[in-house]
Amino acid sequence: MRRRIARVVFNLGVDKEFDYYISRGKVDVGFRVWVEFNHKRRVGLVTKVTSTSSVRNLKPILEAIDNFPTISKEHLKFAKLLKKNYPYSLGELLFMMIPPPLRRKKRIPSTDSLSSAFPHRGRKEKNICFIRGKNFLERVKLYRKKIEEKLKEGSVILCLPTFEYVEKVKELLSNFFSKELIILHSYQRSKEFLSSWVKLKRGNKLILGMRATLFYYPLNLSCIILEEEASPYYFHPEKPYYHLFDIAYLLSKFKNIDFILGGDYPTLNTFKMIKEGKISLKGRERKLKHVEVVRAKTFNYYKHKTIVNPLLKELLRKHLEEKKRILILYSRKGFASFIKCLKCGYIYMCPKCFTPLRYSLREKRGECLWCSYKENLGSLCKICNSGYITTSGVGIERLAYYLRQSFPEVEFSYSEEINHLVNLATYSILDSSSLIGKDIDVAFLLGSDYFLSRIDFETTLRLYIYLKRLAGLVKEKVYVLSENLEHYLWELVNKPLEAFYTKEVHLRKEARLPPYQHLAKITVRGKNRNRLLEKANQLYNLLKNSSLEVFGPVQEFPFRLRGKFYYSIIAKSKSKLTLGKKVKEVVEVFPKGSYKIAVVLR
DNA sequence: AGCACGCCGACT
């Protein structure tokens, strides 16, 4: 019996396979094919070759793009496993494993077949381990040993949060693994990406990349390393939404290989798994410098004509006189959060998102935080044409402005380059590697009350990690100015990790939040506000009927983005798997139309 | 996902 029919999937949200007959040439599972689908020609991927089809009048495969598979049978199996956990089609998931240029009709620029090295599967019990190290320089040294050992068995992928980490690790490891080192990430040009992708399939390699890299894993993968596992960069913030930890965890289980997590402070989930004996722990906590929490009493800004707290001024003056190297961290970007007219009270808004525009002093214009909208401003109000425009709210640029007023002789440098005596930066600099190896004597963390007031259950843990990183960096002391000394973080910030994490885990358990309960945020968007709310309520009822704990719908922030409204519903469940499955079922039966749904699990 | 088709309310 000759098998003449190919089952094909596309990079579309249709979770269905389509049959085409094979007219000529070699076509097999994993081949990219050029076919006509719905009056258009596009690239499909063969998931099966059979002899029968329930559909009559099949269309032919116009062309097999290559004469070898782009996707292996193992990758196909892994994509099917992912499909069980995520509300995406098999096609969408498989195309994540294909380099972007090859998602179009382009031939693979290689001479011989791409048949990869022998698939690797761990024999004994796989090992999940959290390696604790002060900073990434120290951890890379620890990974080096592990990489050397695992390269004997197969390839190793080292996932890094950002491009700058990849560059730094490349510098650090290229001497040790010059033959094995391969860089693969989506910042590369397509030619470079493709040549790396072809190379990583031959022999035992060390692959450096970011969150998308893991989807291109070679069959002989023997170990996954996730450096700085608590980094927010491992969350993919657009469709297809995923967290790299989950993908890496599933892949390591699927292949039964080692999974190494690295970081200075773990996520709460990892901490919980360490406590449960599911993850082993290497490395100890070291003594850090003291974080001093100072009561920043509220004072009258207008009377004092400054926003610089007198206490901060006093502390700064003292350390400036001692010629200390100072770092000041602040949580809000830009100059001001609002631009308004003093006469009519009009607040400048983004016309697409209906959120206040932020004022950027550097650019001298209003900017939307949520989309790319920019607006140049005159000195008179654009509505009443008479009132003066002022700004309110304190961003880091305004803070710098007032600090210069208070200390005219000091240069408050505000940039990513920390080379001056006094430096200003936003908290996010602590998620990068820019501060490693810099000499700082004293650090001030400002704006913590605002940071903690955000409606997000992760903020306390984030701030704890930021403060601990600062405490590990400075030679002398970290100051935090807060008006809210009752916050539980302040009494735990100088205690060992164990104390804070135990408390936080306890609170999350009480509040039934991750990692004890999992959350799915289901967001609907559409142009008609009232109808959208109806839709959101329908969705709410469907979720409720599938015996999930459901909350909402609530307006998203921003409520209106790029001309569309957004409502969110939160569903809760103890098991991430059941949650994912149930939400997926509901989303699938929900009528498709002009109201689009997005699902984020955590 | 994209697209065609058909329904219905709004508006010169």
Place this chain on the structure above:
DNA sequence: GTCGGCGTGCTC
């Protein structure tokens, strides 16, 4: 009358 938003169904 006809324009456009919206639901439905279909793609091998």
